Amino acid sequence: MPMPHRTYKQVIKRRLVGKEGTERIRELRTILAELPGYKNGPYADLRKWVEGELEETRLRKRVVHRDSIAVRREGAAQIAFVGAPNAGKSSLLQALSNVQIKTGDYAFTTTRPVPALTRIRGVLVQLVEIPGLIEGAHEDRGGGRALLGVLRGADAIVLCHDATTPLEELDVIKRELVAAGIDLPSLVVATKTDEAPAPPGTVGVSVLDDASLDRFRVEIWRLTGLMRVFVRRPGEEESEPLALHPPASVADVARTIHQELEQECTGARVWGDSAQFPGQRVGRTHAVADGDTIEVLVG
Ligand SMILES: Nc1nc2c(ncn2[C@@H]2O[C@H](COP(=O)(O)OP(=O)(O)O)[C@@H](O)[C@H]2O)c(=O)[nH]1
Ligand SMILES: [Mg+2]
Structure with missing residues:
Protein backbone atom coordinates (compact mmCIF):
# COMPACT_ATOMS: atom_id res chain seq x y z
CA MET A 1 0.00 0.00 0.00
CA ARG A 66 27.21 29.47 -17.60
CA ASP A 67 29.43 27.05 -19.48
CA SER A 68 30.41 29.65 -22.02
CA ILE A 69 31.47 32.43 -19.65
CA ALA A 70 35.11 31.36 -19.47
CA VAL A 71 37.39 33.92 -21.06
CA ARG A 72 40.33 32.79 -23.16
CA ARG A 73 43.44 34.54 -21.97
CA GLU A 74 45.24 36.76 -24.42
CA GLY A 75 48.07 39.22 -24.03
CA ALA A 76 50.62 39.60 -21.26
CA ALA A 77 48.12 40.18 -18.42
CA GLN A 78 44.43 39.90 -17.71
CA ILE A 79 42.76 42.75 -15.81
CA ALA A 80 39.18 42.32 -14.58
CA PHE A 81 36.84 45.30 -14.36
CA VAL A 82 34.15 45.06 -11.68
CA GLY A 83 31.65 47.56 -10.30
CA ALA A 84 27.97 48.31 -9.92
CA PRO A 85 25.76 48.31 -13.00
CA ASN A 86 26.20 51.60 -14.87
CA ALA A 87 29.53 52.32 -13.18
CA GLY A 88 30.96 52.82 -16.65
CA LYS A 89 32.85 49.53 -17.11
CA SER A 90 31.78 48.90 -20.71
CA SER A 91 32.45 52.50 -21.66
CA LEU A 92 35.98 52.30 -20.24
CA LEU A 93 36.77 49.07 -22.07
CA GLN A 94 35.45 50.60 -25.25
CA ALA A 95 37.48 53.78 -24.80
CA LEU A 96 40.67 51.79 -24.12
CA SER A 97 40.30 49.32 -26.95
CA ASN A 98 38.34 49.16 -30.13
CA VAL A 99 35.70 46.63 -29.15
CA GLN A 100 32.06 47.51 -29.46
CA ILE A 101 30.35 46.81 -26.16
CA LYS A 102 26.76 47.53 -25.30
CA THR A 103 26.57 50.44 -22.92
CA GLY A 104 23.48 51.90 -21.46
CA ASP A 105 21.70 53.82 -18.75
CA TYR A 106 19.96 50.71 -17.54
CA ALA A 107 21.28 47.93 -15.33
CA PHE A 108 22.86 44.71 -16.60
CA THR A 109 23.33 45.73 -20.21
CA THR A 110 26.13 43.18 -20.34
CA THR A 111 25.32 39.75 -18.95
CA ARG A 112 28.55 37.85 -19.40
CA PRO A 113 32.27 38.69 -19.16
CA VAL A 114 33.44 40.66 -22.17
CA PRO A 115 37.14 40.65 -23.08
CA ALA A 116 38.87 43.50 -24.87
CA LEU A 117 42.49 43.78 -25.92
CA THR A 118 44.36 47.00 -25.46
CA ARG A 119 47.96 47.97 -26.10
CA ILE A 120 49.71 49.65 -23.22
CA ARG A 121 53.30 50.77 -23.71
CA GLY A 122 53.43 48.52 -26.75
CA VAL A 123 52.30 45.41 -24.84
CA LEU A 124 48.95 43.69 -25.33
CA VAL A 125 46.88 43.60 -22.14
CA GLN A 126 43.50 41.92 -21.88
CA LEU A 127 40.73 43.79 -20.09
CA VAL A 128 37.65 41.82 -19.02
CA GLU A 129 34.38 43.36 -17.93
CA ILE A 130 32.75 41.25 -15.21
CA PRO A 131 29.10 42.28 -15.14
CA GLY A 132 26.35 41.61 -12.64
CA LEU A 133 28.37 40.93 -9.50
CA ILE A 134 25.71 41.39 -6.84
CA GLU A 135 25.40 40.97 -3.11
CA GLY A 136 25.47 37.25 -2.32
CA ALA A 137 27.53 36.41 -5.41
CA HIS A 138 29.84 34.22 -3.33
CA GLU A 139 26.74 32.14 -2.51
CA ASP A 140 26.08 31.94 -6.24
CA ARG A 141 23.40 34.62 -6.39
CA GLY A 142 23.03 35.81 -9.96
CA GLY A 143 25.34 33.06 -11.16
CA GLY A 144 27.98 34.77 -9.03
CA ARG A 145 30.15 31.74 -8.49
CA ALA A 146 31.01 31.44 -12.18
CA LEU A 147 31.65 35.18 -12.41
CA LEU A 148 33.90 35.07 -9.36
CA GLY A 149 35.66 32.12 -10.98
CA VAL A 150 36.58 34.28 -13.96
CA LEU A 151 37.70 37.00 -11.57
CA ARG A 152 39.87 34.58 -9.61
CA GLY A 153 41.77 33.74 -12.77
CA ALA A 154 42.63 37.37 -13.48
CA ASP A 155 45.97 38.98 -12.64
CA ALA A 156 44.51 42.15 -11.12
CA ILE A 157 41.23 43.96 -10.56
CA VAL A 158 40.01 47.44 -11.44
CA LEU A 159 37.16 48.42 -9.11
CA CYS A 160 34.98 50.86 -11.03
CA HIS A 161 33.20 53.56 -9.07
CA ASP A 162 30.78 56.06 -10.57
CA ALA A 163 32.02 59.42 -9.22
CA THR A 164 28.47 60.79 -9.23
CA THR A 165 27.39 58.20 -6.61
CA PRO A 166 28.51 57.54 -2.99
CA LEU A 167 31.81 55.67 -2.76
CA GLU A 168 30.18 53.17 -0.37
CA GLU A 169 28.55 51.53 -3.40
CA LEU A 170 31.79 49.66 -3.95
CA ASP A 171 31.62 48.08 -0.50
CA VAL A 172 29.16 45.41 -1.65
CA ILE A 173 31.60 44.18 -4.27
CA LYS A 174 34.62 44.46 -1.99
CA ARG A 175 32.77 42.31 0.56
CA GLU A 176 31.98 39.70 -2.09
CA LEU A 177 35.65 39.54 -3.08
CA VAL A 178 36.66 39.02 0.54
CA ALA A 179 33.96 36.38 1.04
CA ALA A 180 35.15 34.57 -2.08
CA GLY A 181 38.76 34.74 -0.86
CA ILE A 182 39.89 36.72 -3.89
CA ASP A 183 42.88 38.85 -3.01
CA LEU A 184 44.43 40.32 -6.13
CA PRO A 185 46.26 43.59 -6.76
CA SER A 186 43.61 46.23 -7.35
CA LEU A 187 42.93 49.91 -7.86
CA VAL A 188 39.80 52.02 -7.64
CA VAL A 189 38.94 54.06 -10.70
CA ALA A 190 36.38 56.85 -10.35
CA THR A 191 34.50 57.21 -13.62
CA LYS A 192 32.55 60.11 -15.16
CA THR A 193 34.86 62.77 -13.73
CA ASP A 194 33.43 65.15 -16.33
CA GLU A 195 30.37 65.16 -14.07
CA ALA A 196 31.82 64.84 -10.55
CA PRO A 197 35.30 64.97 -8.99
CA ALA A 198 37.17 61.75 -8.17
CA PRO A 199 37.30 60.96 -4.42
CA PRO A 200 40.77 60.89 -2.79
CA GLY A 201 42.63 57.62 -3.26
CA THR A 202 41.02 56.87 -6.60
CA VAL A 203 42.19 57.28 -10.18
CA GLY A 204 39.83 59.70 -11.90
CA VAL A 205 38.82 59.04 -15.47
CA SER A 206 36.31 60.25 -18.03
CA VAL A 207 35.79 58.67 -21.41
CA LEU A 208 35.45 62.24 -22.71
CA ASP A 209 38.98 63.15 -21.54
CA ASP A 210 41.83 61.48 -23.45
CA ALA A 211 44.48 62.69 -21.01
CA SER A 212 42.64 60.96 -18.15
CA LEU A 213 42.49 57.75 -20.20
CA ASP A 214 46.24 57.93 -20.78
CA ARG A 215 46.86 58.36 -17.05
CA PHE A 216 44.56 55.42 -16.42
CA ARG A 217 46.57 53.28 -18.86
CA VAL A 218 49.72 54.05 -16.89
CA GLU A 219 47.96 52.93 -13.68
CA ILE A 220 46.76 49.70 -15.33
CA TRP A 221 50.31 49.02 -16.43
CA ARG A 222 51.57 49.54 -12.88
CA LEU A 223 48.85 47.15 -11.69
CA THR A 224 50.09 44.37 -13.98
CA GLY A 225 53.43 44.41 -12.18
CA LEU A 226 55.11 43.69 -15.51
CA MET A 227 58.36 45.08 -16.83
CA ARG A 228 59.44 45.52 -20.42
CA VAL A 229 62.56 44.52 -22.20
CA PHE A 230 63.18 45.29 -25.84
CA VAL A 231 64.24 42.36 -27.91
CA ARG A 232 66.59 43.05 -30.77
CA ARG A 233 67.28 40.37 -33.36
CA PRO A 234 70.97 40.26 -34.32
CA GLY A 235 71.82 42.77 -37.03
CA GLU A 236 68.47 44.58 -36.77
CA GLU A 237 67.89 48.12 -35.59
CA GLU A 238 64.26 47.69 -34.58
CA SER A 239 63.29 46.09 -31.31
CA GLU A 240 59.95 44.98 -29.91
CA PRO A 241 58.78 45.21 -26.30
CA LEU A 242 58.37 41.99 -24.39
CA ALA A 243 56.55 41.86 -21.06
CA LEU A 244 57.91 39.84 -18.14
CA HIS A 245 57.36 39.52 -14.43
CA PRO A 246 60.38 40.69 -12.46
CA PRO A 247 62.79 39.33 -11.47
CA ALA A 248 63.72 37.92 -14.87
CA SER A 249 66.95 36.52 -16.29
CA VAL A 250 68.26 36.37 -19.85
CA ALA A 251 67.02 32.74 -19.93
CA ASP A 252 63.53 33.95 -18.95
CA VAL A 253 63.59 36.45 -21.79
CA ALA A 254 64.62 33.69 -24.22
CA ARG A 255 61.80 31.43 -23.01
CA THR A 256 59.25 34.22 -23.41
CA ILE A 257 60.34 34.70 -27.00
CA HIS A 258 60.17 30.99 -27.73
CA GLN A 259 60.10 27.88 -25.56
CA GLU A 260 63.00 26.26 -27.44
CA LEU A 261 65.12 29.38 -27.45
CA GLU A 262 65.66 28.96 -23.71
CA GLN A 263 67.68 25.77 -24.30
CA GLU A 264 69.71 27.25 -27.11
CA CYS A 265 70.41 30.54 -25.41
CA THR A 266 74.00 30.93 -24.18
CA GLY A 267 73.74 34.53 -23.04
CA ALA A 268 72.96 37.96 -24.39
CA ARG A 269 74.22 41.37 -25.28
CA VAL A 270 72.56 44.01 -23.13
CA TRP A 271 71.98 47.75 -23.36
CA GLY A 272 70.29 49.60 -20.52
CA ASP A 273 70.17 49.76 -16.73
CA SER A 274 71.34 46.20 -16.09
CA ALA A 275 74.41 46.61 -18.32
CA GLN A 276 77.71 48.01 -17.05
CA PHE A 277 78.36 49.42 -20.53
CA PRO A 278 76.30 49.43 -23.74
CA GLY A 279 76.25 46.06 -25.46
CA GLN A 280 77.77 44.17 -22.51
CA ARG A 281 78.03 40.43 -23.04
CA VAL A 282 76.25 38.59 -20.20
CA GLY A 283 75.39 35.01 -19.28
CA ARG A 284 72.04 33.21 -19.12
CA THR A 285 71.44 33.98 -15.45
CA HIS A 286 72.04 37.72 -15.78
CA ALA A 287 69.10 39.66 -14.29
CA VAL A 288 67.60 42.06 -16.80
CA ALA A 289 66.12 45.45 -15.87
CA ASP A 290 63.00 47.30 -16.98
CA GLY A 291 63.70 49.07 -20.25
CA ASP A 292 66.74 46.99 -21.23
CA THR A 293 67.40 46.08 -24.83
CA ILE A 294 68.42 42.43 -25.19
CA GLU A 295 70.03 40.57 -28.03
CA VAL A 296 69.74 36.86 -27.22
CA LEU A 297 72.80 34.85 -28.26
CA VAL A 298 72.64 31.21 -29.31
CA GLY A 299 75.18 28.43 -29.97
N1 LIG B 1 29.34 61.64 -18.51
C1 LIG B 1 29.88 60.41 -18.60
N2 LIG B 1 29.07 59.34 -18.74
C2 LIG B 1 29.64 58.12 -18.84
C3 LIG B 1 31.04 57.94 -18.75
N3 LIG B 1 31.31 56.61 -18.83
C4 LIG B 1 30.12 56.00 -18.96
N4 LIG B 1 29.10 56.89 -18.96
C5 LIG B 1 27.66 56.59 -19.08
O1 LIG B 1 27.23 55.78 -17.99
C6 LIG B 1 26.26 54.85 -18.42
C7 LIG B 1 26.66 53.44 -18.04
O2 LIG B 1 27.84 53.09 -18.72
P1 LIG B 1 28.26 51.59 -19.02
O3 LIG B 1 29.61 51.66 -19.63
O4 LIG B 1 27.22 50.87 -19.76
O5 LIG B 1 28.35 51.01 -17.54
P2 LIG B 1 28.53 49.46 -17.05
O6 LIG B 1 27.17 48.97 -16.70
O7 LIG B 1 29.40 49.55 -15.83
O8 LIG B 1 29.16 48.71 -18.17
C8 LIG B 1 26.13 55.04 -19.93
O9 LIG B 1 25.00 55.85 -20.18
C9 LIG B 1 27.39 55.76 -20.31
O10 LIG B 1 27.22 56.58 -21.44
C10 LIG B 1 31.87 59.12 -18.59
O11 LIG B 1 33.11 59.07 -18.51
N5 LIG B 1 31.24 60.32 -18.55
MG1 LIG C 1 28.54 46.97 -19.07
Whole structure:
Protein backbone atom coordinates (compact mmCIF):
# COMPACT_ATOMS: atom_id res chain seq x y z
CA MET A 1 0.00 0.00 0.00
CA PRO A 2 1.72 3.22 -1.12
CA MET A 3 1.96 6.24 1.12
CA PRO A 4 -0.91 8.76 0.78
CA HIS A 5 0.11 10.97 -2.12
CA ARG A 6 -0.08 14.22 -0.12
CA THR A 7 2.33 12.89 2.47
CA TYR A 8 4.50 11.56 -0.36
CA LYS A 9 4.82 15.04 -1.89
CA GLN A 10 5.93 16.42 1.49
CA VAL A 11 8.48 13.64 1.78
CA ILE A 12 9.79 14.37 -1.70
CA LYS A 13 10.09 18.07 -0.98
CA ARG A 14 11.97 17.32 2.19
CA ARG A 15 14.36 15.03 0.31
CA LEU A 16 15.11 17.88 -2.10
CA VAL A 17 15.87 20.53 0.50
CA GLY A 18 19.36 21.97 0.01
CA LYS A 19 20.01 19.84 -3.08
CA GLU A 20 20.86 21.58 -6.31
CA GLY A 21 22.41 20.71 -9.65
CA THR A 22 23.64 17.15 -10.21
CA GLU A 23 22.72 16.10 -6.68
CA ARG A 24 19.12 17.27 -7.07
CA ILE A 25 18.83 15.62 -10.48
CA ARG A 26 20.05 12.31 -9.07
CA GLU A 27 17.56 12.50 -6.19
CA LEU A 28 14.69 13.33 -8.55
CA ARG A 29 15.56 10.35 -10.75
CA THR A 30 15.60 8.06 -7.71
CA ILE A 31 12.22 9.42 -6.64
CA LEU A 32 10.79 8.83 -10.12
CA ALA A 33 11.96 5.19 -9.97
CA GLU A 34 10.31 4.76 -6.57
CA LEU A 35 6.98 6.34 -7.52
CA PRO A 36 4.08 3.96 -8.09
CA GLY A 37 3.46 3.88 -11.85
CA TYR A 38 -0.22 4.76 -11.96
CA LYS A 39 -1.35 6.19 -15.31
CA ASN A 40 -4.04 8.41 -13.79
CA GLY A 41 -4.96 10.02 -10.52
CA PRO A 42 -2.92 11.78 -7.84
CA TYR A 43 0.18 9.62 -8.32
CA ALA A 44 0.27 10.38 -12.04
CA ASP A 45 0.06 14.06 -11.12
CA LEU A 46 2.84 13.63 -8.60
CA ARG A 47 4.98 11.96 -11.27
CA LYS A 48 4.33 14.87 -13.61
CA TRP A 49 5.32 17.30 -10.87
CA VAL A 50 8.59 15.45 -10.23
CA GLU A 51 9.33 15.35 -13.97
CA GLY A 52 8.72 19.11 -14.11
CA GLU A 53 11.15 19.62 -11.23
CA LEU A 54 13.72 17.52 -13.05
CA GLU A 55 13.42 19.59 -16.20
CA GLU A 56 13.65 22.87 -14.27
CA THR A 57 16.68 21.67 -12.33
CA ARG A 58 18.42 20.71 -15.58
CA LEU A 59 17.69 24.16 -16.99
CA ARG A 60 18.90 25.93 -13.86
CA LYS A 61 22.06 23.85 -13.88
CA ARG A 62 22.87 24.98 -17.41
CA VAL A 63 22.23 28.64 -16.60
CA VAL A 64 24.11 28.62 -13.32
CA HIS A 65 27.10 26.88 -14.82
CA ARG A 66 27.21 29.47 -17.60
CA ASP A 67 29.43 27.05 -19.48
CA SER A 68 30.41 29.65 -22.02
CA ILE A 69 31.47 32.43 -19.65
CA ALA A 70 35.11 31.36 -19.47
CA VAL A 71 37.39 33.92 -21.06
CA ARG A 72 40.33 32.79 -23.16
CA ARG A 73 43.44 34.54 -21.97
CA GLU A 74 45.24 36.76 -24.42
CA GLY A 75 48.07 39.22 -24.03
CA ALA A 76 50.62 39.60 -21.26
CA ALA A 77 48.12 40.18 -18.42
CA GLN A 78 44.43 39.90 -17.71
CA ILE A 79 42.76 42.75 -15.81
CA ALA A 80 39.18 42.32 -14.58
CA PHE A 81 36.84 45.30 -14.36
CA VAL A 82 34.15 45.06 -11.68
CA GLY A 83 31.65 47.56 -10.30
CA ALA A 84 27.97 48.31 -9.92
CA PRO A 85 25.76 48.31 -13.00
CA ASN A 86 26.20 51.60 -14.87
CA ALA A 87 29.53 52.32 -13.18
CA GLY A 88 30.96 52.82 -16.65
CA LYS A 89 32.85 49.53 -17.11
CA SER A 90 31.78 48.90 -20.71
CA SER A 91 32.45 52.50 -21.66
CA LEU A 92 35.98 52.30 -20.24
CA LEU A 93 36.77 49.07 -22.07
CA GLN A 94 35.45 50.60 -25.25
CA ALA A 95 37.48 53.78 -24.80
CA LEU A 96 40.67 51.79 -24.12
CA SER A 97 40.30 49.32 -26.95
CA ASN A 98 38.34 49.16 -30.13
CA VAL A 99 35.70 46.63 -29.15
CA GLN A 100 32.06 47.51 -29.46
CA ILE A 101 30.35 46.81 -26.16
CA LYS A 102 26.76 47.53 -25.30
CA THR A 103 26.57 50.44 -22.92
CA GLY A 104 23.48 51.90 -21.46
CA ASP A 105 21.70 53.82 -18.75
CA TYR A 106 19.96 50.71 -17.54
CA ALA A 107 21.28 47.93 -15.33
CA PHE A 108 22.86 44.71 -16.60
CA THR A 109 23.33 45.73 -20.21
CA THR A 110 26.13 43.18 -20.34
CA THR A 111 25.32 39.75 -18.95
CA ARG A 112 28.55 37.85 -19.40
CA PRO A 113 32.27 38.69 -19.16
CA VAL A 114 33.44 40.66 -22.17
CA PRO A 115 37.14 40.65 -23.08
CA ALA A 116 38.87 43.50 -24.87
CA LEU A 117 42.49 43.78 -25.92
CA THR A 118 44.36 47.00 -25.46
CA ARG A 119 47.96 47.97 -26.10
CA ILE A 120 49.71 49.65 -23.22
CA ARG A 121 53.30 50.77 -23.71
CA GLY A 122 53.43 48.52 -26.75
CA VAL A 123 52.30 45.41 -24.84
CA LEU A 124 48.95 43.69 -25.33
CA VAL A 125 46.88 43.60 -22.14
CA GLN A 126 43.50 41.92 -21.88
CA LEU A 127 40.73 43.79 -20.09
CA VAL A 128 37.65 41.82 -19.02
CA GLU A 129 34.38 43.36 -17.93
CA ILE A 130 32.75 41.25 -15.21
CA PRO A 131 29.10 42.28 -15.14
CA GLY A 132 26.35 41.61 -12.64
CA LEU A 133 28.37 40.93 -9.50
CA ILE A 134 25.71 41.39 -6.84
CA GLU A 135 25.40 40.97 -3.11
CA GLY A 136 25.47 37.25 -2.32
CA ALA A 137 27.53 36.41 -5.41
CA HIS A 138 29.84 34.22 -3.33
CA GLU A 139 26.74 32.14 -2.51
CA ASP A 140 26.08 31.94 -6.24
CA ARG A 141 23.40 34.62 -6.39
CA GLY A 142 23.03 35.81 -9.96
CA GLY A 143 25.34 33.06 -11.16
CA GLY A 144 27.98 34.77 -9.03
CA ARG A 145 30.15 31.74 -8.49
CA ALA A 146 31.01 31.44 -12.18
CA LEU A 147 31.65 35.18 -12.41
CA LEU A 148 33.90 35.07 -9.36
CA GLY A 149 35.66 32.12 -10.98
CA VAL A 150 36.58 34.28 -13.96
CA LEU A 151 37.70 37.00 -11.57
CA ARG A 152 39.87 34.58 -9.61
CA GLY A 153 41.77 33.74 -12.77
CA ALA A 154 42.63 37.37 -13.48
CA ASP A 155 45.97 38.98 -12.64
CA ALA A 156 44.51 42.15 -11.12
CA ILE A 157 41.23 43.96 -10.56
CA VAL A 158 40.01 47.44 -11.44
CA LEU A 159 37.16 48.42 -9.11
CA CYS A 160 34.98 50.86 -11.03
CA HIS A 161 33.20 53.56 -9.07
CA ASP A 162 30.78 56.06 -10.57
CA ALA A 163 32.02 59.42 -9.22
CA THR A 164 28.47 60.79 -9.23
CA THR A 165 27.39 58.20 -6.61
CA PRO A 166 28.51 57.54 -2.99
CA LEU A 167 31.81 55.67 -2.76
CA GLU A 168 30.18 53.17 -0.37
CA GLU A 169 28.55 51.53 -3.40
CA LEU A 170 31.79 49.66 -3.95
CA ASP A 171 31.62 48.08 -0.50
CA VAL A 172 29.16 45.41 -1.65
CA ILE A 173 31.60 44.18 -4.27
CA LYS A 174 34.62 44.46 -1.99
CA ARG A 175 32.77 42.31 0.56
CA GLU A 176 31.98 39.70 -2.09
CA LEU A 177 35.65 39.54 -3.08
CA VAL A 178 36.66 39.02 0.54
CA ALA A 179 33.96 36.38 1.04
CA ALA A 180 35.15 34.57 -2.08
CA GLY A 181 38.76 34.74 -0.86
CA ILE A 182 39.89 36.72 -3.89
CA ASP A 183 42.88 38.85 -3.01
CA LEU A 184 44.43 40.32 -6.13
CA PRO A 185 46.26 43.59 -6.76
CA SER A 186 43.61 46.23 -7.35
CA LEU A 187 42.93 49.91 -7.86
CA VAL A 188 39.80 52.02 -7.64
CA VAL A 189 38.94 54.06 -10.70
CA ALA A 190 36.38 56.85 -10.35
CA THR A 191 34.50 57.21 -13.62
CA LYS A 192 32.55 60.11 -15.16
CA THR A 193 34.86 62.77 -13.73
CA ASP A 194 33.43 65.15 -16.33
CA GLU A 195 30.37 65.16 -14.07
CA ALA A 196 31.82 64.84 -10.55
CA PRO A 197 35.30 64.97 -8.99
CA ALA A 198 37.17 61.75 -8.17
CA PRO A 199 37.30 60.96 -4.42
CA PRO A 200 40.77 60.89 -2.79
CA GLY A 201 42.63 57.62 -3.26
CA THR A 202 41.02 56.87 -6.60
CA VAL A 203 42.19 57.28 -10.18
CA GLY A 204 39.83 59.70 -11.90
CA VAL A 205 38.82 59.04 -15.47
CA SER A 206 36.31 60.25 -18.03
CA VAL A 207 35.79 58.67 -21.41
CA LEU A 208 35.45 62.24 -22.71
CA ASP A 209 38.98 63.15 -21.54
CA ASP A 210 41.83 61.48 -23.45
CA ALA A 211 44.48 62.69 -21.01
CA SER A 212 42.64 60.96 -18.15
CA LEU A 213 42.49 57.75 -20.20
CA ASP A 214 46.24 57.93 -20.78
CA ARG A 215 46.86 58.36 -17.05
CA PHE A 216 44.56 55.42 -16.42
CA ARG A 217 46.57 53.28 -18.86
CA VAL A 218 49.72 54.05 -16.89
CA GLU A 219 47.96 52.93 -13.68
CA ILE A 220 46.76 49.70 -15.33
CA TRP A 221 50.31 49.02 -16.43
CA ARG A 222 51.57 49.54 -12.88
CA LEU A 223 48.85 47.15 -11.69
CA THR A 224 50.09 44.37 -13.98
CA GLY A 225 53.43 44.41 -12.18
CA LEU A 226 55.11 43.69 -15.51
CA MET A 227 58.36 45.08 -16.83
CA ARG A 228 59.44 45.52 -20.42
CA VAL A 229 62.56 44.52 -22.20
CA PHE A 230 63.18 45.29 -25.84
CA VAL A 231 64.24 42.36 -27.91
CA ARG A 232 66.59 43.05 -30.77
CA ARG A 233 67.28 40.37 -33.36
CA PRO A 234 70.97 40.26 -34.32
CA GLY A 235 71.82 42.77 -37.03
CA GLU A 236 68.47 44.58 -36.77
CA GLU A 237 67.89 48.12 -35.59
CA GLU A 238 64.26 47.69 -34.58
CA SER A 239 63.29 46.09 -31.31
CA GLU A 240 59.95 44.98 -29.91
CA PRO A 241 58.78 45.21 -26.30
CA LEU A 242 58.37 41.99 -24.39
CA ALA A 243 56.55 41.86 -21.06
CA LEU A 244 57.91 39.84 -18.14
CA HIS A 245 57.36 39.52 -14.43
CA PRO A 246 60.38 40.69 -12.46
CA PRO A 247 62.79 39.33 -11.47
CA ALA A 248 63.72 37.92 -14.87
CA SER A 249 66.95 36.52 -16.29
CA VAL A 250 68.26 36.37 -19.85
CA ALA A 251 67.02 32.74 -19.93
CA ASP A 252 63.53 33.95 -18.95
CA VAL A 253 63.59 36.45 -21.79
CA ALA A 254 64.62 33.69 -24.22
CA ARG A 255 61.80 31.43 -23.01
CA THR A 256 59.25 34.22 -23.41
CA ILE A 257 60.34 34.70 -27.00
CA HIS A 258 60.17 30.99 -27.73
CA GLN A 259 60.10 27.88 -25.56
CA GLU A 260 63.00 26.26 -27.44
CA LEU A 261 65.12 29.38 -27.45
CA GLU A 262 65.66 28.96 -23.71
CA GLN A 263 67.68 25.77 -24.30
CA GLU A 264 69.71 27.25 -27.11
CA CYS A 265 70.41 30.54 -25.41
CA THR A 266 74.00 30.93 -24.18
CA GLY A 267 73.74 34.53 -23.04
CA ALA A 268 72.96 37.96 -24.39
CA ARG A 269 74.22 41.37 -25.28
CA VAL A 270 72.56 44.01 -23.13
CA TRP A 271 71.98 47.75 -23.36
CA GLY A 272 70.29 49.60 -20.52
CA ASP A 273 70.17 49.76 -16.73
CA SER A 274 71.34 46.20 -16.09
CA ALA A 275 74.41 46.61 -18.32
CA GLN A 276 77.71 48.01 -17.05
CA PHE A 277 78.36 49.42 -20.53
CA PRO A 278 76.30 49.43 -23.74
CA GLY A 279 76.25 46.06 -25.46
CA GLN A 280 77.77 44.17 -22.51
CA ARG A 281 78.03 40.43 -23.04
CA VAL A 282 76.25 38.59 -20.20
CA GLY A 283 75.39 35.01 -19.28
CA ARG A 284 72.04 33.21 -19.12
CA THR A 285 71.44 33.98 -15.45
CA HIS A 286 72.04 37.72 -15.78
CA ALA A 287 69.10 39.66 -14.29
CA VAL A 288 67.60 42.06 -16.80
CA ALA A 289 66.12 45.45 -15.87
CA ASP A 290 63.00 47.30 -16.98
CA GLY A 291 63.70 49.07 -20.25
CA ASP A 292 66.74 46.99 -21.23
CA THR A 293 67.40 46.08 -24.83
CA ILE A 294 68.42 42.43 -25.19
CA GLU A 295 70.03 40.57 -28.03
CA VAL A 296 69.74 36.86 -27.22
CA LEU A 297 72.80 34.85 -28.26
CA VAL A 298 72.64 31.21 -29.31
CA GLY A 299 75.18 28.43 -29.97
N1 LIG B 1 29.34 61.64 -18.51
C1 LIG B 1 29.88 60.41 -18.60
N2 LIG B 1 29.07 59.34 -18.74
C2 LIG B 1 29.64 58.12 -18.84
C3 LIG B 1 31.04 57.94 -18.75
N3 LIG B 1 31.31 56.61 -18.83
C4 LIG B 1 30.12 56.00 -18.96
N4 LIG B 1 29.10 56.89 -18.96
C5 LIG B 1 27.66 56.59 -19.08
O1 LIG B 1 27.23 55.78 -17.99
C6 LIG B 1 26.26 54.85 -18.42
C7 LIG B 1 26.66 53.44 -18.04
O2 LIG B 1 27.84 53.09 -18.72
P1 LIG B 1 28.26 51.59 -19.02
O3 LIG B 1 29.61 51.66 -19.63
O4 LIG B 1 27.22 50.87 -19.76
O5 LIG B 1 28.35 51.01 -17.54
P2 LIG B 1 28.53 49.46 -17.05
O6 LIG B 1 27.17 48.97 -16.70
O7 LIG B 1 29.40 49.55 -15.83
O8 LIG B 1 29.16 48.71 -18.17
C8 LIG B 1 26.13 55.04 -19.93
O9 LIG B 1 25.00 55.85 -20.18
C9 LIG B 1 27.39 55.76 -20.31
O10 LIG B 1 27.22 56.58 -21.44
C10 LIG B 1 31.87 59.12 -18.59
O11 LIG B 1 33.11 59.07 -18.51
N5 LIG B 1 31.24 60.32 -18.55
MG1 LIG C 1 28.54 46.97 -19.07
